[in-house]
Amino acid sequence: MSKSSNGYVHTTTLPKGEQYSDDVQLQDFAATVAPKWQGTLADKHDMIMLGRSQVLRRNFSFISILGFSAVLICTWELIFANLLFALTDGGTAGLFWGFTVVIIASIFIFSSVAEMASMSPTAGGQYHWVSEFAPAFCQKFLSYISGWVLAIGWQSAVVGLSFVVGTMIQGLISLQDPSYEPQQWHGTLLVIAVVMFCIVFNTSFAKKLPLIEGFILLLHIIGLFAIVIPLWVLAPRNTPSVAFTRFNNGGNWSSVGVAYMVGLLTALSSMMGYDCSVHMSEEIKDASNTLPRAMMWGVGLNAILGYVVVITLCFTVTDPQALLDSQTGFPFIQLFFNVTKSYTATHIMTAIIIVNIVSAVISEIATASRQIWSFARDDGFPFSDFLKKVSPGWNIPLNAVVINFVFGVAISLINLGSSVALNAIVSLTMSALLSSYILSIGCIFLKRCRGEPLPPSVFTLGRWGFAINAIALAFLFIFFVFCFFPMATPVDATTMNWNIAMFGGITLFATFWYIFRGHKKYRPPVDIQNRKL
Numbered sequence: 001m002s003k004s005s006n007g008y009v010h011t012t013t014l015p016k017g018e019q020y021s022d023d024v025q026l027q028d029f030a031a032t033v034a035p036k037w038q039g040t041l042a043d044k045h046d047m048i049m050l051g052r053s054q055v056l057r058r059n060f061s062f063i064s065i066l067g068f069s070a071v072l073i074c075t076w077e078l079i080f081a082n083l084l085f086a087l088t089d090g091g092t093a094g095l096f097w098g099f100t101v102v103i104i105a106s107i108f109i110f111s112s113v114a115e116m117a118s119m120s121p122t123a124g125g126q127y128h129w130v131s132e133f134a135p136a137f138c139q140k141f142l143s144y145i146s147g148w149v150l151a152i153g154w155q156s157a158v159v160g161l162s163f164v165v166g167t168m169i170q171g172l173i174s175l176q177d178p179s180y181e182p183q184q185w186h187g188t189l190l191v192i193a194v195v196m197f198c199i200v201f202n203t204s205f206a207k208k209l210p211l212i213e214g215f216i217l218l219l220h221i222i223g224l225f226a227i228v229i230p231l232w233v234l235a236p237r238n239t240p241s242v243a244f245t246r247f248n249n250g251g252n253w254s255s256v257g258v259a260y261m262v263g264l265l266t267a268l269s270s271m272m273g274y275d276c277s278v279h280m281s282e283e284i285k286d287a288s289n290t291l292p293r294a295m296m297w298g299v300g301l302n303a304i305l306g307y308v309v310v311i312t313l314c315f316t317v318t319d320p321q322a323l324l325d326s327q328t329g330f331p332f333i334q335l336f337f338n339v340t341k342s343y344t345a346t347h348i349m350t351a352i353i354i355v356n357i358v359s360a361v362i363s364e365i366a367t368a369s370r371q372i373w374s375f376a377r378d379d380g381f382p383f384s385d386f387l388k389k390v391s392p393g394w395n396i397p398l399n400a401v402v403i404n405f406v407f408g409v410a411i412s413l414i415n416l417g418s419s420v421a422l423n424a425i426v427s428l429t430m431s432a433l434l435s436s437y438i439l440s441i442g443c444i445f446l447k448r449c450r451g452e453p454l455p456p457s458v459f460t461l462g463r464w465g466f467a468i469n470a471i472a473l474a475f476l477f478i479f480f481v482f483c484f485f486p487m488a489t490p491v492d493a494t495t496m497n498w499n500i501a502m503f504g505g506i507t508l509f510a511t512f513w514y515i516f517r518g519h520k521k522y523r524p525p526v527d528i529q530n531r532k533l
Contacts, residue, residue, distance in 0.1 A: 033057055033395055040286045050122050051528035052282070055390045056397075057207075060284040064210035066294040066301070067217030069277040072363035074161075075302035076224050076309040077356045078270040080332040081164050083313065085487055087324055087331060090263030091248030092238070092314040098260065099267040099310045103303045105475035106271045110299050111461060112441045112472045114292035117278045118457035121287035123374040124525055125278040126150055126436040131524040132455075133443035140524045141514060146439050147375040148510035149503070153432020154368035157273070158404060159191065159411045160426035161361050162198075166190030168354055171328035176343055178327065188415045195408035198362045199401065202369070206396045209366065216359045223352040224305055227336075228312045230349070235316035235339045243314035250324070251488035261478075262485045265430070270306060272433050274298055276363065279370040292459035365404045372404075373397035378528075379521040382513075424498030431503040434480045438473065445469040 032055045038044060039058035047054055060068065079086075079099075086095040116129045127147035131139050169190055170182040205212065238246075249259040274295050281287045284294075316335065317323065323331035323338075332353075336346040376387035391398040415422040447454060448466045461468050486497040514522070 032390070032392070037395070039284075042289070043285070043287055046121055046288055047282075049530050050120060050525070051530055052122065054282070055395065056123075056283045057395045058283055058285050058287075059207070060210045060213075060280060060290075062290050062294055063217070064213045065277050065280065065284050065290065066297050067213035067215075067220070068210075068280065068363050068366075069274055069295060069298040070301050071213065071216050071220050071356065072276045072360045072367065073271065073273050073298065073302055074220070074356055074360040075270040075306040077353045077360070079266070079306060079309050079313070080227075080353055081168070081330070081357070082266045082269060083317075083331045083335075084324065084329075086263055086266040087248065087317070087320045088250040088263070088487060089248070089253070089259045090266075091246050091250075091320065092243055092317055093245050093247045094260045094263045095266065096244055096310055096314050098264040099270075099306060101264065102267040102271050103306075105472070105479070106274075106299050106303070108468050108472040109437055109441070109476065110274050110295055112444070112465075112469050113275055113278070113437065114295045114459050115457060115461050115465065116440060116444060117281065117295065118288045118292045118459035119455040120529075121278075121281040121284070121291055122525070123279050123282045123370045124378070125275050125281075125371070125374075126440040127375060127380075128525040129440040130443050131526045132529070133440070133447050135446070139526060140519070140522065142439060142443075143524050143526075144380060144514050144518055144522050145507060145510050146436050147378075147380045148513075149432045149506055150436045151368070151371050151375055151381075152506050153429045153436075154279075154364065154371050155404065155407045156411070156426045156432070157429040158195065158198075158361060158364045158368055159408050159422075160429055161357055161364060162191045162194040162408065163187065163412070163415075163422065163426060165194050165354055165357050165361070167329060168333070168350060168357075171330045171333050172347055172350055175328050175333060175337060175346065182329075184415050184419060187419075188412050191412040191415070192409055194358060194361060195365075195405055195412070198358065198365050199405045201362045202365045202401050202404075203394075203396070203398065206394065209362075213363070216356075219352075219359070220356055221301075221305065223356055224308060226352055227349050228308060230345065231312055231316050231335075231339055235335075236318050238315050238318055243311075248320065251486075253489060261482050262487065264479075265483060265485075267310075268479055268483070269430060271299075271302065272430065275433070275436070276367040279367045279374070282370075289458045292457075365401065368404055369397050369400040373400040376400065378523050378525060380518070382517075384521070420494050420496075420498070424502050427497060427499040428502045428506065430483045431480065431499050432506075434476055434483060435503070438476045438480060441469055441472050441476070445473060 037057035037059060038054050043058060090098060120128055120132060122128050127143045127150060130146045131143035134142050166187045170186060173180050174182065247256045247260060249256050251259055251262060253259045277291060277295055281291050284290050323334050326334035328334055333346060333350055336349045340346060372387055375381060376384040381387055387400050389399050411425055448469065484497055484500040486495055488495060
């Protein structure tokens with residue numbers, strides 16, 4: 001190990017031509033997994049410097065973690081699923097230009113995240129980086145709040161995607177049988193079934209998850225063309241001027257510009273969340289190098305696939321209002337049927353999307369459980385001693401995985417009383433992710449503003465770091481404001497976007513818990529890591 005001029009131990013990058021030698025002292029390295037799952041010497045150095053023990057298997061390679069992140073984000077699948085919102089606010093033109101803006105923003109945002117992931121490849125992700133990079137006087141509190149909000153946000157994402165799958169199935173039934181009346185308890189049972197299936201995958205098949213993710217990545221790519229090719233061949237066409245310039249203000253906003261910004265959330269939801277792979281970083285081989293590359297490749301891959309779908313929809317959605325009026329609740333299901341004139345074809349095309357989204361839920365449960373486990377090992381939660389246990393032989397945070405099931409069932413049951421309340425909870429995901437990016441990127445941006453040294457990393461933004469962080473923050477602040485807007489006006493209790501209430505409630509609860517209990521128990525990561533010699 002060597003000490004660089006900035007005072008940090010250089011753990012992941014060596015001078016050109018040098019390698020880690022076998023005689024490097026690793027007596028401080030603690031692990032409970034077999035040597036073949038402990039990763040490279042660079043991984044071991046990183047764990048020592050971060051003050052962590054290797055208790056999870058490092059069995060994810062570049063391809064498997066690329067598949068993990070690309071499938072979890074499910075960009076093109078969510079564009080289809082959220083088409084209702086895009087057509088209401090912005091129209092096809094809003095969808096195209098909005099997706100373009102989001103892609104540009106994603107490059108800056110996740111380049112910033114990738115650099116921090118290379119500096120500190122830990123399952124804690126954002127709350128760890130806030131602790132490491134924030135000013136000393138506030139790092140503990142900001143890190144604590146970030147950990148709470150992000151953990152609840154990822155839990156909400158599990159239920160949110162499961163709920164989408166359930167309502168899609170109900171939409172197919174409505175298409176096949178117009179007399180069918182969807183019941184809320186039907187949706188609740190479907191959500192529970194999806195969560196239970198994905199929990200089984202994350203326990204019984206945990207060792208095979210990397211292999212499965214590689215297979216699902218192929219389905220993610222091939223499935224797209226199985227859907228868009230029939231649309232290209234059979235659907236009527238819009239002219240380019242209609243496809244790219246026809247905006248819609250179906251939400252009755254004060255201007256088309258406001259409608260476009262509200263509709264931007266459709267594209268945004270299809271590209272946010274690439275920190276998912278960060279929370280798996282302690283299960284990735286050569287994480288400081290593999291993780292940032294896989295993250296940026298994931299952004300690029302999903303951007304390309306997303307553009308294929310967006311452009312296809314811009315040209316094939318010739319009667320938006322007819323799709324919005326569909327009794328299925330999903331314009332894309334009606335589009336498939338209108339184009340193919342076949343129930344069977346519509347079911348198969350929709351089934352591809354459903355299978356891919358269920359696969360995303362599998363990955364989300366893995367992400368959410370690692371986030372909970374990581375925060376619990378720093379004593380951030382009540383009952384942290386239970387949540388941070390890693391079962392011998394399993395080498396996964398089994399208790400944290402089970403909590404995903406309990407949380408998922410509990411939230412889905414709320415749907416029996418009020419679908420509005422359920423939507424309020426699942427809407428927390430977007431604000432939680434955006435706020436965590438703002439805090440973590442904002443902290444490293446502040447260090448750059450002050451000219452303070454940063455840890456070395458394999459993936460570095462170099463002299464462009466200041467500008468990239470600044471542009472990322474500018475996008476994030478705008479997105480954060482509009483993620484609280486409702487879909488349409490006027491607003492009542494059933495159409496209100498209760499995201500602001502949920503986000504504020506979680507933040508206040510975490511603050512009060514920190515004041516009365518958390519500040520005594522919580523150990524911020526910066527206090528246990530060991531970068532300086």
